[in-house]
Amino acid sequence: MANTSAPDQIVHVFDDAAAAEFAGKAIGYLNAGSVATLLSIGHQTQLFDTMAGLPPSRSDQIAAAAELNERYVREWLSGLAVAEVISYDPDHQTFWLPPEHAAFLTRAAGPNNIASTTQMLGMFGEVEQQIIGCFQAGGGLPYSAYSRFHEIMASDSAAVVDSALLNQILPLVDGITQRLASGIDVADIGCGQGHAINVLAGAFPASRLTGFDFSPEAITVARDEASRLGLTNVDFQVCDVATLDRTAAFDLILAFDSIHDQAHPRAVLANIYQALRPQGTFLMRDVKASSHLEDNIELPWASFLYAVSTMHCMSVSLGLGGEGLGTAWGEQLATDLLHAAGFTEVELTGVDNDPLNTCYIAQKPT
Numbered sequence: 001m002a003n004t005s006a007p008d009q010i011v012h013v014f015d016d017a018a019a020a021e022f023a024g025k026a027i028g029y030l031n032a033g034s035v036a037t038l039l040s041i042g043h044q045t046q047l048f049d050t051m052a053g054l055p056p057s058r059s060d061q062i063a064a065a066a067e068l069n070e071r072y073v074r075e076w077l078s079g080l081a082v083a084e085v086i087s088y089d090p091d092h093q094t095f096w097l098p099p100e101h102a103a104f105l106t107r108a109a110g111p112n113n114i115a116s117t118t119q120m121l122g123m124f125g126e127v128e129q130q131i132i133g134c135f136q137a138g139g140g141l142p143y144s145a146y147s148r149f150h151e152i153m154a155s156d157s158a159a160v161v162d163s164a165l166l167n168q169i170l171p172l173v174d175g176i177t178q179r180l181a182s183g184i185d186v187a188d189i190g191c192g193q194g195h196a197i198n199v200l201a202g203a204f205p206a207s208r209l210t211g212f213d214f215s216p217e218a219i220t221v222a223r224d225e226a227s228r229l230g231l232t233n234v235d236f237q238v239c240d241v242a243t244l245d246r247t248a249a250f251d252l253i254l255a256f257d258s259i260h261d262q263a264h265p266r267a268v269l270a271n272i273y274q275a276l277r278p279q280g281t282f283l284m285r286d287v288k289a290s291s292h293l294e295d296n297i298e299l300p301w302a303s304f305l306y307a308v309s310t311m312h313c314m315s316v317s318l319g320l321g322g323e324g325l326g327t328a329w330g331e332q333l334a335t336d337l338l339h340a341a342g343f344t345e346v347e348l349t350g351v352d353n354d355p356l357n358t359c360y361i362a363q364k365p366t
Contacts, residue, residue, distance in 0.1 A: 031083070033121070034079070035079070035080070035083045035085065036118045036121050037118070037121060037122070038079045038080050038083075038085075039080075039085070039105065039114070039115040039118040040115065040118040040119045040121060040122055041076060042076065042080070042105065042115055043105070043113070043115035043116050043118065043119065044119065045066060045068060046066060046107075047062070047066050047068070047073070047076065048097060048102065048105040048106045048115060049106050049107055049108070050062065050065050050066040051086070051095070051096065051097040051102075052097055052102040052106050054096070054097075055096065056087075056089060056092070056094035056095065056096040057095060057096065058092075058093055058094055059073055059074035059077055059093075059095065062077065062095065077095045081095060085101060085105075086101075110159045110162065110163045110353075111156075111159040111160045111163050111164070111353050111354060113159060116152075116155055116156055116159070117156055119148070119152045119155075120152060120308065120312075122148075123146055123147070123148050123149065123152060123312075124307070124311040124312070126145075126146070126147065127141060127145050127146065127311065127312075128311075130145060131310065131311055131315060134315060134318070138318075139318055139319060140314070140315035140316055140318030140319030140320070140324070141315045141316060141319050142316070142319050142320075143215060143316055146312065146316075149312070150193055150215060150218045150221070151193075153192055153193075153257070154192055154193040154218075154221075157192065157195065157196065157256065157257065158195045160353060160354050160357075161195055161196045161199055162199070163353050164351050164353035165196060165199055165200070166199070166200075166203055168351040168352070168354075169283075169285070169351055169354070169359060172283070172349055172351070172359055172361060173252075173281050173283055173361055176252060176281065179251065179252075180200070180203075180204040180206075180207050181204055181206060181207075182206060183204075183207050183208070184207050184208075184251035184252060185207070185208050185209075185210075185249060185250045185251050185252075185277075186200065186207055186208070186209045186210070186250060186251065186252045186253070186254070187209070187210050187211075187212065187246075187249075187250045187253045187254070187275065188209070188210070188212065188253075188254045188255070188256070189212055189241050189244075189253060189254065189255040189258060189259075189268065189272060190212070190213055190241060190255060190256075190257075190258025190259070190261070190262075191211030191212060191213045191218075191222060191236070191258075192213055192215075192218050192222075192258075193218050193221040193222050193225070194211045194213075194218070194219070194221070194222025194223075194225060194226065194234075194236055195222075195225065196256060197209050197210075197211045197222075197234060197254070198222065198225050198226050198229060198231060198234060201226070201229075201231045201233050201234035202229055202231060205233055206233075207233060208233055208234075208235075209233060209234045209235070210235045210236070210237060210250075211234070211235070211236045211237070212236075212237055212239040212241050212244065213236075213238065213239070214238060214239060214240045214241070215238075216238050219236045219237070219238050222236045223236050241268050241271060241272075242262065242263065242264040242267045242268050242271070243271075244271040244272075244275060245271070246271075246274070246275040247274055247275065248274075248275070248276070248277045248278070249275050249277070250275050250276055250277065250280060251276075251277055251280050251281070252280065252281050252282075252283065253272050253280070253281070253282045253283070254283050254284075254285075255272070255282070255283075255284045255285070255286075256284075256285045257285060257286055257287065257357065259284060259286055259334075260286055260287060260313055260325045260326065260327060260329045260334075261313050261316055261317060262317065262322065262325075263316075263317045263320035263321060263322025263323070264322055264323070265322075265323060265325055265337060266323075266340065266341070269337055269338060269340075269341035270341045270342070272341065273341045273342040273343065273364060276364040277364070278364060278365065278366045279363065279364060279365075279366055280363075280364045281361065281362070281363055281364075282338075282343065282360075282361075282362040282363075282364070283359065283360070283361055283362075284334075284338075284359070284360040284362070285354070285357050285358070285359050285360075286329075286334060286357060286358060286360070287305060287327050287328065287329075287356065287357060287358070288331070288350065288355070288356055288357050288358045289302070289305055289327075289328040289329075289330045289331070290328075290330045290331060290332065291328075291329060291330025291331065291332035291333040291334075292330065292332070295330075296328060296330075301356060302328070305327045305328045306326075306327070306328060308327045309326040309327035309328060312327075313325075313326055313327040314326040314327070331348060331358055334358075334360060335348070335360070338360060338362050342364070343362035343363070343364065344365060345362070345363055346360055346361070346362045347360070347361040347362075349361065
């Protein structure tokens with residue numbers, strides 16, 4: 001006769017001190033999320049950039065300098081003053097942005113500008129109810145549900161590209177700078193608004209570059225930038241890279257923060273391998289994390305990664321009937337998938353200006 005008794009229950013004595021400690025943490029989470037929203041507003045209104053150039057000033061002076069409404073600026077200043085993001089002198093009712101904080105909040109901070117990344121929280125708010133629907137019914141959301149995705153990603157990516165692509169990321173591949181100068185064929189998989197490949201096209205006019213992305217809107221922006229820059233050696237194509245059908249067409253293929261979003265990443269990586277010429281190089285830049293949850297507990301940005309995955313990266317993949325790898329698919333799984341695609345040797349490395357990402361260098365054998 002089968003044993004139908006319930007398993008032994010663990011008797012837990014309620015710990016008042018532990019409850020009070022967690023309540024404090026929970027209030028901290030609420031405050032942190034609120035501060036992040038104010039940081040996003042400060043970035044989008046350029047208030048941080050304005051304040052970085054001002055001495056201690058009253059709210060009306062800051063609003064005038066930024067050409068914004070004083071009442072809203074005053075409330076924003078107050079919220080960040082109590083969070084100690086902005087300094088406040090109650091005797092003179094003046095506010096100022098300490099230079100140590102400006103180093104992480106202004107456009108001059110480049111890839112260190114955390115305020116730029118907080119824009120994602122507003123984008124997530126726009127789709128929150130739809131994501132809750134996915135919790136209940138499964139599936140995912142289309143890219144079209146995210147009105148500012150390409151804009152926000154392009155902004156964050158451009159900061160890294162402009163500060164590190166030519167001088168730090170490319171030199172990770174031995175001899176590639178010289179080969180680009182001589183002239184080779186390059187592809188960018190999931191190029192988005194194309195800034196990275198446009199920068200390369202401008203720096204290496206002898207090379208021929210092609211950007212692939214399945215968003216017509218993003219490709220239009222990429223083409224417009226190329227036109228403004230007068231580039232004649234770059235081409236952009238609307239393409240689902242899971243259906244990319246090129247054989248031995250490129251010497252270098254790039255994929256920057258795009259593979260983990262793919263519905264069918266194994267097919268994409270196999271297509272990349274096929275599209276490379278013998279001894280060609282695949283340079284993949286993707287989120288720095290472990291494939292094992294327990295390894296990510298001490299990762300400073302881990303909670304953000306899982307939130308981004310829930311609200312966007314996993315969802316868009318599932319919405320296309322895909323694997324839903326998620327943002328934190330991790331170095332172990334990424335390496336396994338590269339091996340499965342045919343890349344027998346994969347080197348993992350990175351650069352100082354891009355601590356959130358790992359760079360994978362995979363060479364196609366002769």
